Amino acid sequence: MNALDPLLLVLHALRCGGHSGVARVAAATCMDESEAESELIDLAVAGLVTYQGGRFGAWGLTDAGRVADAERITGELDSAGARPAVTAAYRAFMALNPELLDLCTAWQMRPLDGVVTANDHTDPAYDARVLGQFTAFHRRAEIVCADLAAALPRFGRYRDRLALALERAEAGRLEYLVDDISAYHTVWAELHEDLLATLGIAR
Numbered sequence: 001m002n003a004l005d006p007l008l009l010v011l012h013a014l015r016c017g018g019h020s021g022v023a024r025v026a027a028a029t030c031m032d033e034s035e036a037e038s039e040l041i042d043l044a045v046a047g048l049v050t051y052q053g054g055r056f057g058a059w060g061l062t063d064a065g066r067v068a069d070a071e072r073i074t075g076e077l078d079s080a081g082a083r084p085a086v087t088a089a090y091r092a093f094m095a096l097n098p099e100l101l102d103l104c105t106a107w108q109m110r111p112l113d114g115v116v117t118a119n120d121h122t123d124p125a126y127d128a129r130v131l132g133q134f135t136a137f138h139r140r141a142e143i144v145c146a147d148l149a150a151a152l153p154r155f156g157r158y159r160d161r162l163a164l165a166l167e168r169a170e171a172g173r174l175e176y177l178v179d180d181i182s183a184y185h186t187v188w189a190e191l192h193e194d195l196l197a198t199l200g201i202a203r
Helices: 004-019 021-029 032-047 063-079 083-108 124-151 151-168 184-199
Strands: 051-052 057-060 109-112 115-118
Touching: 004 021, 004 032, 004 057, 004 063, 004 184, 021 032, 021 151, 032 051, 057 063, 063 083, 063 184, 083 109, 083 124, 083 184, 124 151, 124 184, 151 184
Parallel strands: none
Antiparallel strands: 051 057, 109 115
């Protein structure tokens, strides 16, 4: 399979995002939901994914699916000779990661009369300041994402998804920083898992 094969992308999306509904898989792979669902069904027939029903039904990898994904991702990395570049980008990512986590905390919590409390987003000046910090952070994150996309094209999806999440937040859709399946923090967390999986690094 080549690196951008839809089946591989869907399989790997579940590796990076954990048990997920069709909407999240579609967002992670930049597919239509109908296309993502079709790929999931094909993977289920092959015994690589399984569906858990219920109110919050979700798809997840089987043991065979996890092994297949690891083999394909390792093969992709090595055949492209991209391990040194991805390793360097991972180090740069990890240098940025604590800052992103701090920004997410600052977005969810704010000081009020000397007490840190949940941010109810009734202080537009505070929100604007934190959003501005996200924008400044993103300029540095873009460099890491560009390096990753140059090494392995499938990483380009993260650059596009992070930019779109920030654009939506700046347009007033504040849930796209932390509180949506396509939020900046969600995409960043998936990128983190992808780097660990791609390089075979245990948490």
